[in-house]
Amino acid sequence: MHHISTILGGLSVLSGATLAYASTPVESSNFNVTAALEDLGIDVSTIPALNSFTGAQARSTDKACAAACSSLSFIFGSKVAAQNTAGYSNFTDSFWSVQQEEVQPHCIFRPTKNTDVSAAVLLSRFTGCQFAARSGGHAAFTGASSSPGGISIWFKDMNAVTLNDDKSVASIGPGNNWLSVYSALEPYGLATIGGRAASIGVGGFVLGGGISYHSNLYGWACDNVESFEVVTASGLIITVSETSYSDLYWALRGGGNNFGLVTKYNLYTIPAPTMYGGSRTFLEPYFSQAINAFINVANNASVDPHAQQYIAFLNNNGTNLASAELTYTQDVADPQIFKQYRSIPAIADVSSSKTLVEYVEYLETSNPFHLREVYWPVAVKLDEKFSNWVVKTFYSMIPQVENVAGAEPVIIFQAITEPMLKKMSDFGGNALGLDASNGAVELMHIACWWTNESDDETIYAFVNSFWETVLAEAKSQGIFNEFVYMNYASLYQDPISGYGAANKAQLKKIAKKYDPQTVYQTLQPGYFKLEGAPASF
Ligand SMILES: Cc1cc2nc3c(=O)[nH]c(=O)nc-3n(C[C@H](O)[C@H](O)[C@H](O)COP(=O)(O)OP(=O)(O)OC[C@H]3O[C@@H](n4cnc5c(N)ncnc54)[C@H](O)[C@@H]3O)c2cc1C
Ligand SMILES: *[C@@H]1O[C@H](CO)[C@@H](O)[C@H](O)[C@H]1NC(C)=O
Ligand SMILES: *[C@@H]1O[C@H](CO)[C@@H](O)[C@H](O)[C@H]1NC(C)=O
Ligand SMILES: *[C@@H]1O[C@H](CO)[C@@H](O)[C@H](O)[C@H]1NC(C)=O
Ligand SMILES: *[C@@H]1O[C@H](CO)[C@@H](O)[C@H](O)[C@H]1NC(C)=O
Ligand SMILES: *[C@@H]1O[C@H](CO)[C@@H](O)[C@H](O)[C@H]1NC(C)=O
Numbered sequence: 440m441h442h443i444s445t446i447l448g449g450l451s452v453l454s455g456a457t458l459a460y461a462s463t464p465v466e467s468s469n470f471n472v473t474a475a476l477e478d479l480g481i482d483v484s485t486i487p488a489l490n491s492f493t494g495a496q497a498r499s500t501d502k503a504c505a506a507a508c509s510s511l512s513f514i515f516g517s518k519v520a521a522q523n524t525a526g527y528s529n530f531t532d533s534f535w536s537v538q539q540e541e542v543q544p545h546c547i548f549r550p551t552k553n554t555d556v557s558a559a560v561l562l563s564r565f566t567g568c569q570f571a572a573r574s575g576g577h578a579a580f581t582g583a584s585s586s587p588g589g590i591s592i593w594f595k596d597m598n599a600v601t602l603n604d605d606k607s608v609a610s611i612g613p614g615n616n617w618l619s620v621y622s623a624l625e626p627y628g629l630a631t632i633g634g635r636a637a638s639i640g641v642g643g644f645v646l647g648g649g650i651s652y653h654s655n656l657y658g659w660a661c662d663n664v665e666s667f668e669v670v671t672a673s674g675l676i677i678t679v680s681e682t683s684y685s686d687l688y689w690a691l692r693g694g695g696n697n698f699g700l701v702t703k704y705n706l707y708t709i710p711a712p713t714m715y716g717g718s719r720t721f722l723e724p725y726f727s728q729a730i731n732a733f734i735n736v737a738n739n740a741s742v743d744p745h746a747q748q749y750i751a752f753l754n755n756n757g758t759n760l761a762s763a764e765l766t767y768t769q770d771v772a773d774p775q776i777f778k779q780y781r782s783i784p785a786i787a788d789v790s791s792s793k794t795l796v797e798y799v800e801y802l803e804t805s806n807p808f809h810l811r812e813v814y815w816p817v818a819v820k821l822d823e824k825f826s827n828w829v830v831k832t833f834y835s836m837i838p839q840v841e842n843v844a845g846a847e848p849v850i851i852f853q854a855i856t857e858p859m860l861k862k863m864s865d866f867g868g869n870a871l872g873l874d875a876s877n878g879a880v881e882l883m884h885i886a887c888w889w890t891n892e893s894d895d896e897t898i899y900a901f902v903n904s905f906w907e908t909v910l911a912e913a914k915s916q917g918i919f920n921e922f923v924y925m926n927y928a929s930l931y932q933d934p935i936s937g938y939g940a941a942n943k944a945q946l947k948k949i950a951k952k953y954d955p956q957t958v959y960q961t962l963q964p965g966y967f968k969l970e971g972a973p974a975s976f
Contacts, residue, residue: 466955466956475674481558488510488513496566500568501545503567511548511559520549522543522545535575535806538580542581542585544571544591564962569589569964570586572594574615575640575641575643578966579812582973584966598614609708613702617634631663631707632659632660636803648869648926652747652766659869665707667680692870692871696959698950712769717793718789718790719783720763721786723759730852732783734823746766746774748763748853750853751850751851753850765780807888810889812886812888813886813929814927816884817883818921818923825916829909832909840898850883852882853881854881880920903931928967931972932972933971
């Protein structure tokens with residue numbers, strides 16, 4: 440799919456702004472959508488569905504989206520798929536969660552270049568038809584990356600991976616997942632800071648943060664971006680970096696889909712040595728020892744940043760298990776930092792040497808598609824005693840959902856370590872609102888899948904009440920952290936507020952500057968907006 444060697448020759452895409460047409464990226468009050476479409480070569484008076492389009496039609500979702508989708512078809516032909524076609528079901532059948540697969544957009548649009556994306560945004564503005572955009576499609580809840588009744592933009596065909604001349608930066612289309620990125624870069628001995636499972640998309644992952652196997656060495660994905668190519672609300676294509684539109688660069692590093700559609704992620708490359716790792720599984724008598732090892736490894740992240748870990752607690756057919764995913768970014772089977780974990784008797788250990796490509800393929804197998812899903816995180820100060828209490832509380836509460844068909848609740852701990860936190864101030868800082876001065880943060884999340892739609896409320900209410908119990912205790916102990924990790928957040932959470940009041944205000948100010956008509960918040964209502972959670976109880 441990726442003709443990386445043939446593209447390498449004439450690579451110049453990484454330098455400077457590539458404006459589709461001359462204008463300022465700060466949209467003026469008399470911005471004219473019709474004129475902007477003309478600048479793209481689209482004359483609405485020649486498009487049958489638009490030449491008599493009226494304000495009354497724009498007020499009806501059905502009519503607005505019929506006009507938008509037939510315009511896209513008229514202009515782009517086979518890049519558009521209507522309902523009841525193979526192209527449409529290919530899209531709706533290939534999300535990670537069933538909640539997203541159930542969404543029925545009016546049409547699917549598969550852009551192949553950045554100006555196609557500009558046209559879709561402007562046609563949405565012209566008609567009033569809403570849109571959503573999808574990269575890997577791993578966000579779990581309804582409407583996050585597919586638009587009910589609207590235009591779903593699928594980046595699948597914008598999947599180039601190229602390197603700049605000195606191979607320090609990989610330019611990655613949003614149609615890639617991490618398997619395709621790592622596979623394209625591996626022949627060069629390179630990788631980027633990216634996801635830990637094969638099918639996670641580049642698009643959502645980087646804009647929400649991005650925790651990688653290499654994050655103790657280099658930081659999160661959002662802190663390893665040389666620049667973004669962005670389609671603004673007015674359809675302009677701009678290159679956003681530390682030195683060009685630096686406020687927008689800050690906002691895109693944690694701000695999600697509220698500022699534009701990213702058509703190219705230019706990420707710093709890293710060497711890709713062979714790794715060593717896999718999961719090691721313990722029985723309940725060893726849980727407190729495993730938690731002690733987890734805390735020590737987290738606290739030793741600066742001593743040996745090659746180590747990466749998370750630990751999951753679950754019940755497997757009546758048996759409580761802890762599964763620690765222990766990864767080393769060099770091919771070392773028994774590094775000092777993992778000795779304590781390895782001294783705990785394990786009922787299974789699948790650790791082995793793996794390339795990064797092999798690692799993400801291995802991890803993919805434990806995250807099946809086509810189930811109802813929820814991810815729901817909280818954050819606290821890294822604390823051993825509290826972690827033990829949380830695990831006990833989890834096992835005392837999961838009987839509440841034991842009769843829910845197919846329900847498999849898991850609680851997972853990972854650390855946002857001091858070296859990760861320090862990297863968050865690189866390149867002018869990011870929007871996440873985390874700082875290194877209070878020590879490591881413990882990111883805890885519930886992941887659960889289940890079978891029946893009729894059980895959605897039971898599951899959501901269970902997770903909500905579990906976290907209410909846990910956070911009340913965290914607050915009373917003074918270890919609560921308001922950070923909500925967007926990439927894991929549930930529809931009932933508000934990550935932007937979790938970044939702190941000052942960062943939220945700054946994000947709103949930047950959105951207003953580049954997108955005064957709030958196109959990316961109102962015409963693209965899915966996922967986490969700057970004002971509040973997607974849903975409430
Ligand atoms: C099995 C599994 C493993 C995971 N592993 C990790 C991990 O190791 N580390 C980690 O940090 N997270 C991990 N996550 C969380 C993951 O980062 C998020 O689910 C992330 O949102 C996935 O991105 P996506 O592109 O696949 O999702 P999508 O659903 O396609 O997109 C998510 C949101 O981002 C928006 N978006 C996508 N592309 C663009 C774009 N080009 N421009 C603007 N907006 C865009 C979408 O519109 C949508 O609102 C994991 C999740 C799962 C389910
Ligand atoms: C917007 O641009 C179109 C096409 O150039 C033009 O016909 C129209 O008069 C403009 N509208 C306004 C309000 O300026
Ligand atoms: C649907 O997906 C299949 C498998 O990926 C592919 O072979 C087929 O060409 C796709 N069809 C359309 C219309 O996109
Ligand atoms: C680092 O790990 C070792 C065990 O490998 C442990 O003895 C030590 O206490 C840890 N250091 C910190 C700061 O947790
Ligand atoms: C679950 O455990 C029961 C007995 O405890 C056993 O009969 C059954 O085969 C197990 N099921 C699976 C899927 O392992
Ligand atoms: C959904 O729930 C009903 C009622 O509990 C049950 O009979 C049915 O088997 C469930 N469906 C699936 C697919 O599990």
